[in-house]
Amino acid sequence: MILELKNIEKSFGEKKVLTGVSFKAEGGKAFGLLGRNGAGKTTSIRILMDVFPANSGEVLIDGQPINYNKIGIGYLPEERGLYPKKIIIDQLTYFAELKGMSHKAAVQSIDYWLGRLGMTEYRNKRLDTLSKGNQQKIQLITALAHDPDIVILDEPFSGLDPVNAMLLKDVVKEQIAKGKIVLFSSHQMSYIEEFCDSIAILNNGVVALHGDLHDIKRDYPRDRLVVRTETPDAIKADFGSSCTVMENGDLMIRLGSPSEKKTTMTRLVENYDIDEVKVFEPSLNDIFVEYAGDVAQED
Numbered sequence: 001m002i003l004e005l006k007n008i009e010k011s012f013g014e015k016k017v018l019t020g021v022s023f024k025a026e027g028g029k030a031f032g033l034l035g036r037n038g039a040g041k042t043t044s045i046r047i048l049m050d051v052f053p054a055n056s057g058e059v060l061i062d063g064q065p066i067n068y069n070k071i072g073i074g075y076l077p078e079e080r081g082l083y084p085k086k087i088i089i090d091q092l093t094y095f096a097e098l099k100g101m102s103h104k105a106a107v108q109s110i111d112y113w114l115g116r117l118g119m120t121e122y123r124n125k126r127l128d129t130l131s132k133g134n135q136q137k138i139q140l141i142t143a144l145a146h147d148p149d150i151v152i153l154d155e156p157f158s159g160l161d162p163v164n165a166m167l168l169k170d171v172v173k174e175q176i177a178k179g180k181i182v183l184f185s186s187h188q189m190s191y192i193e194e195f196c197d198s199i200a201i202l203n204n205g206v207v208a209l210h211g212d213l214h215d216i217k218r219d220y221p222r223d224r225l226v227v228r229t230e231t232p233d234a235i236k237a238d239f240g241s242s243c244t245v246m247e248n249g250d251l252m253i254r255l256g257s258p259s260e261k262k263t264t265m266t267r268l269v270e271n272y273d274i275d276e277v278k279v280f281e282p283s284l285n286d287i288f289v290e291y292a293g294d295v296a297q298e299d
């Protein structure tokens with residue numbers, strides 16, 4: 001199954017929030033929707049979920065307009081939205097029934113998930129008697145109980161301790177293995193890097209980068225060297241402004257072109273005491289900083 005947003009335009013009043021947004025997410029894989037605060041991630045998700053319509057553009061499943069009666073969507077919103085005073089099993093059942101489940105199937109599925117997430121003891125408690133992380137696990141059940149085809153997780157790891165983060169990782173991996181489309185929205189790049197096969201980076205309502213994460217990294221210009229040395233000062237003096245010091249103390253040397261890699265490495269090794277020299281491989285964080293834009297987008 002392939003989910004596609006195609007040429008989505010969205011304005012709120014005079015303000016244009018999404019401009020020609022297009023991306024594809026595939027079943028059995030995780031997709032990361034990234035962008036700075038206000039870039040348009042939540043707006044894209046709301047359009048994809050039919051919370052409100054786009055001004056133009058399409059949401060497609062396998063090339064056909066999405067049929068919301070047939071395609072189940074589960075959503076863990078960043079703003080958690082459950083009733084604090086209500087009994088957990090009652091509200092989870094209520095939400096699952098709203099998604100079309102019978103009462104019996106809903107209770108069965110919710111009891112499974114309460115067990116899976118180690119939450120059975122809270123079944124008949126009020127939500128507001130739970131810790132923040134445990135409330136989040138309850139909210140996660142509303143996203144998964146109806147066994148949706150598309151699982152959308154907005155900052156799912158925020159507020160979870162390491163043990164619960166690991167539990168959630170296992171759950172996410174299971175959902176991916178079941179062939180679902182799992183769409184992540186997060187500012188925590190390490191999780192995106194760990195799970196997502198492909199990403200889209202939104203910058204001010206425009207898709208600045210979209211594609212397979214491995215391909216994106218492979219195609220990143222290999223025009224920088226990282227050098228670990230005990231004698232950085234001499235190298236800095238030699239390479240001038242093309243040499244900068246990284247946060248961890250290593251040196252970064254920007255090449256005139258990737259073809260200078262070999263000669264520059266030889267020059268370094270022959271003239272200086274070098275512990276390690278390698279081509280700079282960007283992390284997702286580096287790529288994000290480059291493509292997500294450096295201008296504050298929230299007004």
Ligand SMILES: Nc1ncnc2c1ncn2[C@@H]1O[C@H](COP(=O)(O)OP(=O)(O)OP(=O)(O)O)[C@@H](O)[C@H]1O
Nearest residue numbers: 012017035036037038039040041042043044298299
């Ligand atoms: N209902 C609305 N009415 C007017 N403007 C809106 C509305 N919803 C969102 N916006 C604006 O649209 C822009 C994109 O917002 P959106 O919530 O989609 O960003 P985001 O990428 O999800 O940000 P964050 O990471 O902070 O959650 C922002 O400038 C926001 O102020």
